[in-house]
Amino acid sequence: MQDVSSLVAQAREGRPRAVARLISLVEGASPQLREVMAALAPLTGNAYVVGLTGSPGVGKSTSTSALVTAYRKQGRRVGVLAVDPSSPFSGGALLGDRVRMSDHSSDPGVYIRSMATRGHLGGLAWAAPQAIRVLDAAGCDVILVETVGVGQSEVEIASQADTSVVLLAPGMGDGIQAAKAGILEIGDVYVVNKADRDGADATARELNHMLSLGPSRGPGDWRPPIVKTVAARAEGIDEVVEALEKHRAWMEERGVLADRRRSRASREVETIAVTALRERIGDLHGDRRLSTLADRIVAGELDPYRAADELVTGLTQG
Amino acid sequence: MQDVSSLVAQAREGRPRAVARLISLVEGASPQLREVMAALAPLTGNAYVVGLTGSPGVGKSTSTSALVTAYRKQGRRVGVLAVDPSSPFSGGALLGDRVRMSDHSSDPGVYIRSMATRGHLGGLAWAAPQAIRVLDAAGCDVILVETVGVGQSEVEIASQADTSVVLLAPGMGDGIQAAKAGILEIGDVYVVNKADRDGADATARELNHMLSLGPSRGPGDWRPPIVKTVAARAEGIDEVVEALEKHRAWMEERGVLADRRRSRASREVETIAVTALRERIGDLHGDRRLSTLADRIVAGELDPYRAADELVTGLTQG
Structure with a gap:
């Protein structure tokens, strides 16, 4: 058993095995959990945490992978946390179609972790923030938290993120219907993926209409943009990154980022x-x-x- | 607003309005709740608490009413707590077929209370023991806790009682089937009511067989008796009272009564x-x-x- 301080030092150097070991220690409620969390505390607060949610089939993994590529071009270190609240499997293995992530598996500037939360003490609300802390302390500039599944878990993930991206796709039939279930309240940025398909414009229009029915916004308020992408061909991804950066700048200017992080810390405690x-x-x-x-x-x-x-x-x- | 000590004194004298007021104070989590509970503590521990459970239609209210009559003949003061976990209504009013209880409504030696627990803080586990304490302190010798509904609530009520009576009826079809859901573990006394109907003997035999499949019992252990009754004609009710008294004597002899009350108090705390x-x-x-x-x-x-x-x-x- 390596001691915690040397693990943390190695994680800071970007050694993937040390990062993996630390996440295992925090997600498994190990005896070292408290020691790890205490050692990480002064190293956290630098990463920008982006949550990605959306129904199965909208292209979350493809979009996440394309975002990783875009951020890597900017020289940023990227962490990916793929959370599956319905799966009992956890650990370093990539689940399902997240295998697309293997494009980045040899890149030392990218750390990818799948996390299953079923059966975990306190579930998602408990395990995800701790893994985010590890990736943050390990020097990730951006952490993409992708959740598989719908409903409450999406809202929970959104509450962990600085910025929440909600993905939709045309021709999903229930795309916007599903969106009624709280998604319209959590999105800071909306993405209509698979925009080369029939119905993409209609989906964007319908979404725009539904957003306009929401609470009225003042002149300084954030108006969630709708970005059309074809993630599989990386089309529109730069625009997503731009929308994210705008949202981040708006939050910093208004003190919203600090507020969100404080309320996240409150919930965590x-x-x-x-x-x-x-x-x-x-x-x-x-x-x-x-x-x-x-x-x-x-x-x-x-x-x-x-x-x-x-x-x-x-x-x-x- | 009367002060708590005078309410408690009046309840001790058997004044129904004072008892009703005290139950309202404890079940509604009033500001006086703690004062009431502190005042009641030294007055409790005398009542023998009998739980009655069983599927709808087995004749619980009729049986309860017949037991009240039997205990009144012995000169005992009787409290009845009719708990309906599915109803939002509570208070002094009698619910549904519990109107049969009106036979006793003019008897000052009987106190009857209906209690609904849906939406209550902590539900049944929280509200029922407090009402039992009021009836106990008010001088009831026997408290019959009748629960409407099935499943978890029955098990909860059983955990509040000194002795649990499980009622069945012939020709209910699912009588014994329902019994599989935990009922065979909670009964101290079994009653096959409506024993004048076809199939009563078969129900009693089947029940006897199922009980024999349970954990093997040593020579000093309690073997739950099966009593056949026709509660509507008060047939077999004296035998039920006798079985209850035997169980109580057995519990006292073995220290089981004190154990049950201790674990009930633990759960309550x-x-x-x-x-x-x-x-x-x-x-x-x-x-x-x-x-x-x-x-x-x-x-x-x-x-x-x-x-x-x-x-x-x-x-x-x-």
Whole structure:
């Protein structure tokens, strides 16, 4: 077992095995978890985190891969976190069509990690931010968080990102329908991929119309742009990067970036605290303190509320 | 607003309005909740709590009513708590066919309360034990807790009782099938009601067979008896009371009654503690402490785990 500080130093140098080992330590709730997180803290806060969501089939992996290529051309170090909330598999292996990512597998400036969260303690909300911290501390300038699946998990991923990209494709039938499920509220940038197909303009128009029905925006507010791409041929990808940079600049100018990161940190602390308290309460069965309190309740010496107070106080004193 | 100690004194004298008021205070999580619970604590522990569960249509209300009559003949004070986990209605009103209970509505030795738990903080596990404490402190010798509905709620009610009665009826088709869902593990006494109908003997035989397939019992262990009744004509009800008294005597002899009450008190404390911690964590949004911690995380001065530790410690110091 390597010590944590040397692992962190190696990750800073961009050694992929050290990064992989650190992510495994944080996502598996290892005994070193706290040591790793403490060592990473002063090294974080530099990466720009972009979330990519969208229904299966819209071309998320292809788009992610094209974005990696674009950012690499700018000389940025890129981390990719592919999160699959429905899969029990995790680790360094690439899942499904994310094999396209292998274009970048020999590039030392790119770090790619698949992460499955099913069955994990606290799920996505718990595991993803920790992996993002590792990639951030490892010196990634941009972290692309791609999520497979729909619904709540997309919203969760969006809440982890500085900027959220929502992808759609024409002819998906339920594309915009699915979009009703909260997607119209989370997108900072919308991408209509597969724009060489019939119906791309109609999809963009419909999306534009639906966005215009949303909350009215003032002159300084962010208006989510809609970018048309053919990710498989890298068409429109530079425009996506440009839209991302504009959004980032707008957020920095307005203090929105700092606000988002603060509320992300709040949620992260909250999730960890709730998980810790639940575990402690779960550990109480067979605990002498709880059974002593129960004895006193049965004897009529104590009521359950006073007992709960004593228990809660005891919990935080280890 | 009457003060709590005078309400408790009046409830001890058997005044139904005082009992009703106290139950409303505890089930509604009123500001006086803690004061009420503290006042009740030294007065509790005398009542024998019997849970009655079974599928809809087996005759739970009729059986409960017949048991009330039998216990009243013995001069015992009886409380009835009719819990409906699926209903949003609560209060003094009697629900549905529980109108049969009106036979006892003019008897000052009987206190009847309907309780709905849907939407309640912590649900059944939270509300029922508190109402049981009020009835216990009010001087009920026996408290019959009848639950409407099936599945998890039945198991929860059983966990609140000293003795659990599971009711079945012949010709229900799915009677025994439903019984597979945990009911065979929770019954201390089984009642085959509507025993004048065809198939009653077959139901009792089948039940007996299924019980024999359960964990093997030693010579001193409790063997759940099967009693046949026609509750509508009060047939077999004395035998049920007898079976209950035997079970109670067996539990007292073996220390099982004290064990059950201790573990019930443990669960009660745990539920209150978890609810309190969840509320405190829910209150954190917009709390200055959490936002200060988030600022320090964003600045890289603190990692989320250390922050969660500080938060948890802070939670118990108000």
